[in-house]
Amino acid sequence: MITMVKITVTRMEKAPMGSRLEKYLEELPDTIKRDGYDGFLSFFTTLFMDCLDFLIQENTDISYIPKITLKLVHTHEQFKKEEQREIEHSESKENAKNQARAFVVGNTLRAQIYVDLATYDHIITKYGMPSFLLDLASTYFHELLHTMFPQKYEQAIYELQHHLVETFLGIELSKETKSLKSSDYYIKKEKGREG
Numbered sequence: 001m002i003t004m005v006k007i008t009v010t011r012m013e014k015a016p017m018g019s020r021l022e023k024y025l026e027e028l029p030d031t032i033k034r035d036g037y038d039g040f041l042s043f044f045t046t047l048f049m050d051c052l053d054f055l056i057q058e059n060t061d062i063s064y065i066p067k068i069t070l071k072l073v074h075t076h077e078q079f080k081k082e083e084q085r086e087i088e089h090s091e092s093k094e095n096a097k098n099q100a101r102a103f104v105v106g107n108t109l110r111a112q113i114y115v116d117l118a119t120y121d122h123i124i125t126k127y128g129m130p131s132f133l134l135d136l137a138s139t140y141f142h143e144l145l146h147t148m149f150p151q152k153y154e155q156a157i158y159e160l161q162h163h164l165v166e167t168f169l170g171i172e173l174s175k176e177t178k179s180l181k182s183s184d185y186y187i188k189k190e191k192g193r194e195g
């Protein structure tokens with residue numbers, strides 16, 4: 001199993017009052033100030049665990065929770081290398097049209113989620129903290145949903161992901177964002193050809 005997330009970034013300027021997004025936006029600068037880059041990295045794990053807990057709490061029909069590990073990849077080059085290696089072993093019928101920033105490998109027992117840190121550095125610099133948080137949470141939900149519901153197709157995953165990220169962060173996504181079709185992002189992989 002291998003899946004990827006689009007590189008298009010949904011812009012978010014500020015957090016609604018009292019939302020979880022607002023809470024993260026208050027905490028994150030303090031963590032970075034205190035622990036530097038290590039603090040920034042540890043936030044990736046914190047948010048991941050929060051998303052995982054939330055997803056389990058929201059989906060009582062999950063019968064078994066796989067052992068999931070998070071692998072933060074530091075450079076684009078390394079990420080591309082890992083991605084290529086997994087693509088070669090993958091039976092996936094879909095490939096991302098654009099550059100991916102995360103993917104998951106494994107099965108319903110064990111899975112590993114790879115995240116391209118360089119892309120997230122870029123998202124923070126170019127789009128700011130609220131967009132970064134929204135994007136990272138969306139990415140986590142997307143890959144977690146693939147892990148827990150391997151039978152679901154891309155479009156169903158997107159719909160669940162949008163619902164989860166809205167309720168989790170306490171925000172409302174635009175109709176535009178929610179109506180994007182997975183076919184905008186994925187191409188069907190032809191047999192015997194790498195995408």
Ligand SMILES: [Zn+2]
Nearest residue numbers: 003004154157
């Ligand atoms: Zn996907």
